[in-house]
Amino acid sequence: MYDVAIVGAGPVGLFLAAELALADCSVLVLEKDHEPASPFKALPLGMRGLNAGSVETFYRRGMLTELLNASGADAQQVGAHPDAHHSPAPRDISHFAGIRIDAANIAPSALSFRLPGPAMEPIMTSLEAVGRILEARATGLGVQILRGAALESVTQDGDTVVARAGGRDHRAHWLVGCDGGRSAVRRLAGFDFVGTEPLFTGYVAQATFDDPQKLDLGFNLTPTGMYLRTPFEGHLGMMDFDGGAFDRSQPLTRDHLQTVLRRISGTDVTLSEVHLASSFTDRAMQTTAYRNGRVLLAGDAAHIHSPLGGQGLNLGIGDAMNLGWKLAATLHGTALEGLLDSYTAERHPVGAAILDWSRAQVATMNPGPSAPALRQLVRDLLDTRDGTTHVFSNTSGLTHRYDLGSDQPLVGRTAPDFRFDDGTRLGDLLHEGQGVALDFTPGRNLHAAAARWKDRIRYVPGPAGNDLGFGALLIRPDGVVAWAEGQEPDTEAFRHAAIRWFGAPTP
Structure with a gap:
């Protein structure tokens, strides 16, 4: 078993x-x-x-x-400036509803607990x-x-x-x-x-076009839907707002895909061959x-x-x-x-x-008669610093905070990639899936407290070049901060946090 x-x-x-x-x-x-x-x-x-x-x-x-x-x-692109002392903003944070977002608009406050390191950027894979x-x-x-x-x-x-x-x-x-x-x-x-039913049938296909120049690259919102053409030759995506009626209900023939594409794109583009295709919906x-x-x-x-x-x-x-x-x-x-x-x-x-x-x-x-006005409003909002920062906070995977019952603003967040004087980073310390107790100013009995969980928590002493003003932190195996205090950490508070997330100490 x-x-x-x-x-x-x-x-x-x-x-x-x-x-x-x-x-x-x-x-x-x-x-x-x-x-x-x-x-x-x-x-x-x-x-x-x-x-x-x-x-x-x-x-x-x-x-x-x-x-x-x-x-x-x-x-080099993903790990840009790994030894810098500031918190660089990412260069690309994707889009909202096909509207590209300018990463330069992110407010510095959204990066207040970020430290530069090897993993700062999203990637395509x-x-x-x-x-x-x-x-x-x-x-x-x-x-x-x-x-x-x-x-x-x-x-x-x-x-x-x-x-x-x-x-x-x-x-x-x-x-x-x-x-x-x-x-x-x-x-x-x-x-x-439970949830909500779909508004559209989506399509993704690998096809051959007789006249691909008739389709613009990127996301293209139209009065009847959306199509996406990527730099990959013949790669096509579409959204047809039919209430999800076509998804997996009928074969994805060349004629059907061409009919949908022509209607959405407003062109007479010709699909000469469809090599692969599938459908999906926005059912949530x-x-x-x-x-x-x-x-x-x-x-x-x-x-x-x-x-x-x-x-x-x-x-x-x-x-x-x-x-x-x-x-x-x-x-x-x-x-x-x-x-x-x-x-x-x-x-x-x-x-x-x-x-x-x-x-x-x-x-x-x-699509609909009110769609252009709504899209323009959203575009205007997303063009502001607050709007861009909101998108970043919802898509980067870096700013979410779990409610762990603490008022300390770092607790519940993914931990910064602290860098120690010997070149070790927090990311290196988490490879084995253990918890980590970081003690930036050793000598206050935190070592003795952490030793009681030595089979579950790795104690790491020593100064860090970018400690953000913290004295000590307890980090869960998933990289989330479970406890953090300033220059005079309370070992009793550490013990309570360790028991909560790692169970009773070893006798």
């Missing part, structure tokens, strides 16, 4: 599997597809954007170099590249992946979950559904899934809880929305990073009661906010 069975070998499932294996849990991944490769995962159809928060997550687990190499990204990195990491840590094993049933009792897949029963103490927007785990385990749904007994959900299994703004993959990676260490601590018996429930408490609001973010973009793009 395994500690955890994960259904779904996409990026979220593989990232979670690696997190659990890093914490010495036995993990089985069940995947219905026989092969990992797919043209819908490779470029251009599998193109995805990782925001700076997700890039930071890969950095904190020692996978940044592999990510950059696999994605064809320039490490592909599902294929991310999946290849994460599968190698997971299997290297001992994760077992069983392909061609479609889920058939889920049953659970007080101690065990049985997932029947590929004609066999697979037993585990916990089961996590990472099996996408049409999650079988979600359905079979009885999760409530979320489970009411991310846990039902011994079954949990992460990624698209827990929440679905339109791909506008590219937040889906980032949201799922955040789920996996938040859940992995908490589930491992629960399995090892070190977690206090309620730690695992903090997964839903922390991640459900993040998912709900992204769903609303998606809905707002769809509403802005929805």
Whole structure:
């Protein structure tokens, strides 16, 4: 029997599997597809954007170099000015409803707890590249992946979950559904899934055009919808506001795609051949809880929305990073009661906010007689410093703050990448998935307090070149600050925070 069975070998499932294996849990991944490769995962159809928060997550687990190499990204661009002492603004923060955002407009206050480091920028990658990195990491840590094993049933009792897949029963103490927007785990385990119905059918295709010059590059909002043409030859995206009627209801023929494209673009462009195509909608749904007994959900299994703004993959990676260490601590018996429930408490609001973010973009793009006036208003607002900063705060993955019950403004945020005098950075200290106690001015008994959790918390003394005025911090395995104080830290307050997040100290 395994500690955890994960259904779904996409990026979220593989990232979670690696997190659990890093914490010495036995993990089985069940995947219905026989092969990992797919043209819908490779470029251009599998193109995805990782925001700076997700890039930071890969950095904190020692996978940044592999990510950059696999994605064809320039490490100098991503890690610009790693030894600077200011907090540089990112150069690209994507768009809102197809409206490009000027990163130079970000207010400095949005970066007040950021420090320069190797992971400061979003990157473009592909599902294929991310999946290849994460599968190698997971299997290297001992994760077992069983392909061609479609889920058939889920049953659970007080101690065990049985997932029947590929004609066999697979037993585990916990089961996590990472099996996408049409999650079988979600359905079979009885999760409530609520939200809003779609306004459009979206299309993504790889095609050959007789006259591609008739279509402008980039996002193009029109009186009847939106089309997107990227620099990849023949790569096309469309949004047709038909109430989602066509999605997966009929074959995606060349004639249909050409008819939709001509109507939306207002041109007589000709599609001579369609090589690959798929459809999607902006249906925005979320489970009411991310846990039902011994079954949990992460990624698209827990929440679905339109791909506008590219937040889906980032949201799922955040789920996996938040859940992995908490589930491992629960399995090892070190977690206090309620730690695992903090997964839903922390991640459900993040998912709900992204769903609303998606809905707002769809509403802005929805054609109609009032659409031009609404779009102009939104464009004007986004052109202000407050508007740009708001978009950055909602898309970068760097500024979210969990409510951990503290008034200290850094607590609940992702930790700055502090740099020690020997060149070590905080990101280096998180590679093993442990908590970290940073003591910038040693000698006040914090070492003795932290030593009681030496199997779970790594104590790191010494001055940092950019300590932001803090005396000491306790950082969770997911890189979130759990406790922070000034130059005279209270060891009793440290103990309370350590017990809350890491359980009782070792006797």
